Amino acid sequence: MSDPRLPLLSTGELLRSIVGKVAEIRAREYSVMQEIAELNRRGAAAELGYKTLPQVLRHALRWDPATARRWVEQAVLLSSEITPTGSEVAARLAVTAAAAAEGTLSIEHVAAVAEVMKTLPAEAEPRLAAQVEAQVVDYAREHAPAEVRARGTTLTYALFQNDPEPRDPEPEPAGNRLTLRQSKTGDWKLAATMDAVTGAKFATLLDPLAKPRPSTAEGPDPRSRDERQGDALAELIDLMLRADQLPEHGGEPVTLTLTMAYEDLAAQTGHAVLDNGERIPVEEVRQLACSAGIIPMVMGSRSQPLDVGRRSQPLDVGRRSPLFTAGIRRALVARDHGCAFPGCSRPPKHCDAHHVHHWADGGDTRIDNGVLLCRHHHTLIHRSGWEVKMEQGVPVFYPPAWLDPLRKPRRNLLHTAA
Template sequence: MSALGLASPLELLDELRRKVRALHQLQFQVLEIVGALDQQGAAESLGYKDLIELFKHTLRWDPRLSRRKLAQAKALCPAVTPSGAKVEPMLPLAAAAMATGDLSEDHIDVVAEAMAGLPAIAEVHLVDYAQQHEPRSAKAFYKELAYRLDQDGPEPKDPEPAQPRNVVRRQWKSGRYHLFADVDAETGAKLDALIDPLAKPGPADLRFAPEREGDAFCEVIDLAMRAGHQHISGGERVQLTVTLDYDKLRTGIGTARLDNGEQIPMHQVRKIACDAAVIPMLLGTRSQVHDVGRRTRTINAGLRRVLIARDKGCTFPGCDRPPSHCEAHHIQHWSNGGRTDLGNLALLCRRHHDLVHYSDWQLHMANGMPAYRPPAYVDPHRTPRHNQIHAVA
């Protein structure tokens, strides 16, 4: 019989309390590490678009769990400004209570939700109550506390002024493109009809709706760029022109200029040159035009059909995105002499196309099929992986 079997109920309860307290302390330490990774921009430095994708591969965390951990870390962990100054956490009392094992992650969720609409002074009351009650009771307490602090409710707002019929605002900011649109119902319905089919989650797709719809919107842009019925501009079909220095293209270092004047890094030029109607304008040392076009790097309809027949969808391990959601990626970059043929191409969805270009995942051909060698922090042995979902399709 084990030692637990010989213990009395009170002894077992005491031991359980110690273990649970230690578990809460360990969970707080995990959040501290998550917060530090977020502060350091670890995802970007490793080629991932965010920590959610990084944790999916390194910790096998569900994106929902990753979002929860990140939100809790932002609330409980101190931050450091670009100048190096330390900023205290948003919930210092809750952080101290969890660090000693007095609050659980569920309690933290309740306190954080409550403090979003309460003054800072309310935290002491919330934490004190949460240390003595379960999360559900703490949630009822904060609702009553909020009512007592503001029995009159929010002041009535003036009616919103009428909006113009169709408005689009566009802005480049910190390397990102911010877009706001307020359009009529007919145009909105047409956009929904384009986005909805592309934004449907697959069996293994755990992204939240805003992220799926954002990726779908980007796919609509890509489809419009590739469409054969594009509008004519200046005697040619609409296309994106990228102006770059030949030596920068060869070395992969530096930036290129879009036709709107924005600068983009060279590794991003290599990505968009894989499967888009993009014309690179190569410049020599004196900015003379070396070449405009070389459109043979874009695959034709016949080659794409063969590629679809082989890959059946995104070739990244574990991805179930269909061919209609994929781009053709040059395994050896076109700018480095890579050929536009079946042996140098692989289908990748937009999300994993970015990952292959910007991270340490390495794509190569093995027995005529795309194979992926993961980074060492995902698999120390870097054992090649295949997408087994489409292999059995």
């Protein structure tokens, strides 16, 4: 509900009110950073079973990873430190900390000042560094963060233009690099750099598959060279999936699991889902199911596997082994579609199979006692107050009491199976 007094204020009064309230918000942000710094000093992450403090803040405050890291980084820069002997050392950005405490600087301003200070030569005198920080902070009091970065660059260049450039990034060593991203339309885009030997091997594999098709009554092959090489790469991937020796994920050769509801399969309607989340029209299902490296999985009405692969495989090995078989893992992939921890989007290839009731404590190795967890969340379940339970055939997670005193159950709603 809007404040009925607002229409009575002049434009100047409104703006002054906004400026004052934003200053209060910034001062409160500084106070929060001091508390974050104290958590960091006392090792709260390890105390709670987490690897890093940003991971704790992600769960406590529902922050994105980058946001949590930024707050912790700024908190450390703006806070004093206590030495093992008990003496206090001033904050690394003491001038910036004082301005932030006043409510003058936002966390974005603090990040901009920190970036400028990182550009100073490592051998710069502390007195000169303090002078640079003071000048940059004075500029930040009246300008936006982007302008602070630009001004800081100009200032440091003027002060140290005759010095060597120790902070220029070193050229990356030659090697193999591949960038692979999926677009919103579902297509994949890749860019690669290969060393001379690897590139020659790849070209040798691709060349026979990329040759123009023989001329027909319709004329010569109309595809461009790039199109022919793209089709050749797709054919090379199919050949790899049919190879005898493939790298492994979770103890079995690389495969894609094709999951479809039994009712849809019988009626030949709807779609199937690959374990990377891609939806496949029913018309393509039969063709894909015949491919090596693609495992068909039929699901019942309660998302429980009815059949794994081309022959029924046991989904319960009891106490015989603590290791999940390939068949059980495929069933877990079909059910969980990746890390089952709430909010995690990691795909199956980055996940381990975890015993909900630990095998060492008497738990069986079977599908209804297993859950897929990425390495980070697998560690978290073992070391922190988070718990996972199987309820109606699906994994449900309960947060620690410090995060949610009511410990309300949570599920991962990002994956298709959820």
